[in-house]
Amino acid sequence: MNKAGDVLKELEYLKNSEKIKVFKKFFKTNEGEYGYGDMFWGISVPQVREISKRYFHDISFDEIKVLINHRIHEVRLTGYLILTYQYEKSENEKRKDIFDFYLNNLSGCNNWDLVDLSCYKIVGEYVLRNKEERKILYKLSKSKNLWEQRISIVSTYPMIKRKEFEDTLNISKLLLFHKHDLIHKAVGWMLREVGKQDMNVLRKFLNENINTIPRTTLRYSIEKMNKSERKGYLLK
Incomplete structure (x- = not known):
C-alpha cells in the first residue's frame, strides 16, 4: 500500500485548521444534516487535483480503495479523482474495469462534490458509449441512497452534450417527487444543460410537468431563459 500511504502523507501535510471549520459548515456536517x-x-x-494527477498512473484498485474508504473527505475525493484520470487515459477494456469498480465502491461517495466531480466522468462517459449499460442509471435513480440517486441524474451530462436527452428527461421525471433539495438542484441543473442544447426540449418538459416540478428544480432549470419567460414559468 505504498502509493496510498504516500498520497495520505502529502494530503495530511496540507491540513488547514481554519478551512476545516469552513468546510464543516459548508458541507452540512451537523446532526440531522446530509x-x-x-x-x-x-x-x-x-x-x-494536483496530487491526484501525480499518482493516478500507477496506483492499484486496492490502494484506491484505501483512499475512497478513508474517514477524511478530501482523501476520498482524491481516490475518486484518481479514478476519473485513470478512466480518461485508459482503453476500452480497462474503462469497463474502472466503471465496475466505481459502482461497486460508492459507499465513500457520500457528498455532492464527491458525486459531481466523479460520476459523469466515469459512469456517464461509459454509458454514453455503451447504451446497454444505461439501465444502471434507472436502478440508481430508484435507490434509497440519496447520493446514488444524485449519481443517476448527474451521470447523464455527457449524453446531454451529445444532444441525447431521453435518459435525462426520463430520470428527471422519476425524481420529481423526491423530498431532498440536493436532488431538486441536480435535476434542475441537468434540465438547464438540456436547455443550453435545445431550449424547446426543456420548454416541452416543463410544460408537461409544471404541476409537479419542485420550485427549486424549476428555478435552476430556467436560469438561461430571458427574464420575461422565467417570470412566466414561475407564475404558472
Whole structure:
C-alpha cells in the first residue's frame, strides 16, 4: 500500500485548521444534516487535483480503495479523482474495469462534490458509449441512497452534450417527487444543460410537468431563459 500511504502523507501535510471549520459548515456536517459526521483536512480541490494527477498512473484498485474508504473527505475525493484520470487515459477494456469498480465502491461517495466531480466522468462517459449499460442509471435513480440517486441524474451530462436527452428527461421525471433539495438542484441543473442544447426540449418538459416540478428544480432549470419567460414559468 505504498502509493496510498504516500498520497495520505502529502494530503495530511496540507491540513488547514481554519478551512476545516469552513468546510464543516459548508458541507452540512451537523446532526440531522446530509453531511453529518464527515471529517475534513481543509484541503482545496485544486490541491487535491494536483496530487491526484501525480499518482493516478500507477496506483492499484486496492490502494484506491484505501483512499475512497478513508474517514477524511478530501482523501476520498482524491481516490475518486484518481479514478476519473485513470478512466480518461485508459482503453476500452480497462474503462469497463474502472466503471465496475466505481459502482461497486460508492459507499465513500457520500457528498455532492464527491458525486459531481466523479460520476459523469466515469459512469456517464461509459454509458454514453455503451447504451446497454444505461439501465444502471434507472436502478440508481430508484435507490434509497440519496447520493446514488444524485449519481443517476448527474451521470447523464455527457449524453446531454451529445444532444441525447431521453435518459435525462426520463430520470428527471422519476425524481420529481423526491423530498431532498440536493436532488431538486441536480435535476434542475441537468434540465438547464438540456436547455443550453435545445431550449424547446426543456420548454416541452416543463410544460408537461409544471404541476409537479419542485420550485427549486424549476428555478435552476430556467436560469438561461430571458427574464420575461422565467417570470412566466414561475407564475404558472
